[in-house]
Amino acid sequence: MPTSFYDTLARELGAGGDFARYYVMAHEYGHHIQNLTGLAAQVRSAQAQNPRSANQLQVRMELQADCYAGVWAGKNRNLIEPGDMEEGLRAASAIGDDTLQRRAGRQANPESFTHGTSAQRMEALRRGMESADERVCDAYFEMG
Numbered sequence: 001m002p003t004s005f006y007d008t009l010a011r012e013l014g015a016g017g018d019f020a021r022y023y024v025m026a027h028e029y030g031h032h033i034q035n036l037t038g039l040a041a042q043v044r045s046a047q048a049q050n051p052r053s054a055n056q057l058q059v060r061m062e063l064q065a066d067c068y069a070g071v072w073a074g075k076n077r078n079l080i081e082p083g084d085m086e087e088g089l090r091a092a093s094a095i096g097d098d099t100l101q102r103r104a105g106r107q108a109n110p111e112s113f114t115h116g117t118s119a120q121r122m123e124a125l126r127r128g129m130e131s132a133d134e135r136v137c138d139a140y141f142e143m144g
C-alpha cells in the first residue's frame with residue numbers, strides 16, 4: 001500500500017483523517033477476503049470469458065471491498081470516534097470514478113469505471129457499517 005496515496009487523499013482530494021486511511025486499508029483487506037473465498041479467482045475467470053463485462057465485474061469487486069471495509073468499522077463501533085463515519089464517507093466519495101474523472105478535467109464515462117461512482121462507494125461503505133454483517137456484501141454478486 002503506497003502511503004503517498006494517503007497524502008493525495010488528504011491534500012488533493014480533501015479526504016484526510018485517520019479514519020479515511022483506515023477505510024482505505026480495510027478496503028484492501030476486503031480484497032484479501034475475496035482472494036481467500038475464491039471470489040477474486042471466479043471474477044478473473046468470468047472477466048476472461050467475457051471481456052466486455054470486465055469493468056462491470058471489477059466495479060462489483062471494488063464495491064464489495066468497500067462493503068467489507070464498512071463491516072469492519074461496524075463490528076468495531078467501540079473504536080469509532082465522532083466524525084469517523086463522515087471521514088470514511090468523504091473518502092469513499094472522493095475516490096469515486098465519476099468524481100476522479102471530473103477532477104482530471106474529463107467527462108465521467110461510466111463504461112470506463114472500475115471502482116464505482118462516489119454515490120455507489122458511499123452506499124457500499126454505509127451498507128457494511130450499518131449492518132456490521134459481512135453477508136450483506138454478498139449482494140454485489142447475487143444474480144438477477
Ligand SMILES: [Zn+2]
Nearest residue numbers: 027031062065
Ligand atoms: Zn480495491
